[in-house]
Amino acid sequence: MLLNEQITSLFLDLAKTAIGAALTYIYTNRKKLKVIILCNTKYRNQDIRVSLSYLYKIKCKDKYLLVKNRKFAEQYQPVGGVYKYYNTAFDKFNKFGVVEYNGFNHEKEYDNDLRVKVPSKNLTKFIDWFRSREDRELDPVREFYEELIAPGYLPKDKFAYFNYRFLKEKVTPIKYSTHFKCNEILIYNIYELLPTDEQKIELEKLMSKHSDYYKWFDIDEIESLGHTKDGDYRVGEHTLFTK
Template identity: 40%
Template sequence: MADIFTSLLVLTKPILKKGATIAWENRNHLKVFFKTKYGKYKNKDIRFSMSGLYKIQIPDTNKYLLVLNRRIENQLQPIGGAYKRYGDDSLFNKWGYKPDNSRNGLNVDEKSFSDLRFTVKGKNAVDVLNWFEAGGERETEPRREFREELLDTGILDPQIFQHFNHKHIRRYSKNLSWSDYFSCYEILTFDVFELLPNEEQKKALIDLTKQENDLSQGYAIVSCDDIEQLRLMSRDKQLARIGQHTKLLINKDF
């Protein structure tokens, strides 16, 4: 009996060792790993959207600077958006990726080309997540979006905000949730960065609050309560919706 047990141990040891290695390599995404490698999601299309956002709080207040979404009419949201990837397509082609289009996501245009918004089969989902965490061949912070949405538009003074500091405060992931809008399962990842303004930049942000919100300017100053309710109100009238992911700025999930 002992000989049989020893033989089984010898035979299964490489398998167990390989299994332990795989589990360790994918330890940050074990639940997703088993669901997508062996579960019902293996051959399903999984849509990814991987973004960086800015928390820009008006100094000494519970108010925040948001901008209008250029794709979704009358929706306010944090500054930021999908990261862009660099390098060649070989790895993504290996995963059989499909970029977003008007049918399975948001259509791709000149500004959104190479955004990290795409679809792969579930069996490749953890490979994508591990690639993302490694941080190679992609943007790792949303400074480009800050420049495009706030400086190029004139909302903030490019001279005052030419250089700025920030810190990464959280990463939020929503894994394998069903999207009625896109009719597929999604994995959403958001990095939230907090702007750390100097004294001159603080004054510029405070000055924005001295004007009444005018959405034609492309931005609004909203309160914590506005974000909780996901709408900007004025005199009992709704001026705009607020995107659900904005709740990440006030340490809430969605």
């Protein structure tokens, strides 16, 4: 009788330990549990395309600045672009089975872009690496410079330094991309430009000028993805993440 009680007690202790470990795992991974489950079921043994980007919310007089996409010329979207990784990430990438996958003709400007394909079994590990901020670009400055300052839309002397704040991270569900013909997940870091009074004046000047490269949209026009009283434009759906 005593032996049976000891065995029962042992099994109960093991069950409690297992349940505790399971609950701890679920709590620790609660924000990515759905991705973990999908990568071990629906997308098991598949490669997932991953794109890791930052976008700017730039607001002036209740309107938001959008620029033309350099690859899809008819689409307006927030200032921003894909993060770049450093060559020091290669060891991790090899470990995770990461393969570069832009989906575009190779040009030097796309070198080290964080547009890659990752085996589904390592997807959450790769995302954890990205969030660790190791071995990659951190400051969301490069695309701001390339899209607004280098072409002369904003003066370099007035925007030699500018402030911004992190707002949120947006993660899309894994879904099939008809453009790239593969399953993909997109992660966006959303930042807000915090202009000085002097920089606000420059944004107002920009608003008073006409250019086909950039346009200012109010929130209703963004939510309608480009329907305005002056005509219809194409606004990228990911623009909604900056609201």
